[in-house]
Amino acid sequence: MSLLLQIEKVGHSYAGHTALEDVNLEVAEGELVSIVGPSGCGKSTLLRCIAGLVRPSQGRVVLNDAEIEDVPDNLAVVFQDYSRSLLPWLSVRDNVAVPLRRHGKPKAERRAAASEALEAVGLGAAAQKYPWQLSGGMQQRVSIARALAYKPALLLMDEPFGSVDAQTREDLEDLVLQVRGEGMTILLVTHDIDESVYVGDRVAVLSRAPGKVIADLPVGLPAERDQITTRELPEFVRLRAEVGRLVRGGSAPVAS
């Protein structure tokens, strides 16, 4: 597998606060890497550096052998806050179709691709509706469909399931696993330890701020996963405990 993304000694400070320090990470094509860490450890900043939305104050991010200086061409982001990320004046289908303008496709093709992506996430029937007419989970499906239709080389997800209920969360995790099976490279930022293990091929653990990769663990789970049996496997139980300890920083248990 060839290398798609290299994060080299990336550090970022703003307003006297150091969010990231000496972050190193490599992602191969087709991999799904979870980035997990305590809240405020700079996970979202790292993701914004990769997306080209923020220029890191140190180090560099290389995508497809080219250093990222501006927003790269073949990348999509799914944010946690779907209701703010979708455009309320456009129908669901048009929301999905908007980024496809970047590919210079004619309108009919954009619409067809959007409808197809909506079908893929199980929202074919909602194409004509508006985002605010849908439930939170459905809205997040729309923003996932928008990213999928774009067919990016790299898909970034920033706490994508942080604002949906538990059942929807599981459904969406499985949706991501299904997408990964289609050969897309995904970087998923989360603070949820179980989730990082369940969807990941690898889990990169960030320390408390300033964030730094303190562990890079391969996930030895079968590619076929499901919410019940996978979570029962000894490897899952072992890994989530290991990641959990790392995220808590090996600190002594908090007295209650």
Place this chain on the structure above:
Amino acid sequence: MTTHNPRFRRLPRTGRWLRGLAGLAVLAAASEILGRAGIVHRDFLPPASTILARAVSLAGDADFLTNLWSTIKAWAIGLAIAIGAGVPLGLLLGGVPVLNTAVRAVIEFLRPIPSVALIPLVSLILGSGLTTEATLIVYAAAWPVLFNTIYGLQDVDPLAKETLRAFGFGRLSVMWRVSLPAAAPFIATGVRLAAATALILAVGTEILSGFGQGLGTFIAQAQQSIDGTKDVLAGTVWAGGLGLLINTVLVTGERRLFRWHGAQTGGRS
């Protein structure tokens, strides 16, 4: 997803209309009684029925209609130019913060000047007529459009902009596809305020310049004639009706176009 506060429950449409009409009826009845009972002299305040009858008969008066049309024309031209200037300028100032800071002082100096106070000055320079009227209307009406555009842009969700930026859209594309549509409800409110101001300026300029054509000219000239109060008031009724009509059309348009705006803010609270 709209939340309804039971205490401020909206009346159904016909109910709202009925209440509005009831208010008007009371006002009309009061003026009718004052006029007919002789409490106020007839030349000073003719009874409402007389005024209304005159207002209705004016609809068949070719002279009056020419005047009315002249006012509407000035209003429309002035407002269109104000929007054409205010929106792009607002986008520029709202989109480039440095520019906004630089121009702020000039704007804050110009804004408090009541535009009505400029009528004599502009009339002196440009004479009386469409040019003077339109110039004054543009000056007065551009402010609300400009300010609402700037404020609307400041209110645009940064995450929506970031999302499109992440998909590789440039600054101008993001402005066109996210900022402008997101600010559109604010801009529309600005246009509605501007439309009312424009009408005030149109009629006001006509009254003050005293000759030429227009609803204001009609009112000003009626003032000079014997028994003219009736015409003055009938003309005023037309001006009020015109304002009401414009406002209703714009409010209805906003509700239809920006359904998403109400739905979103209503659901967020």
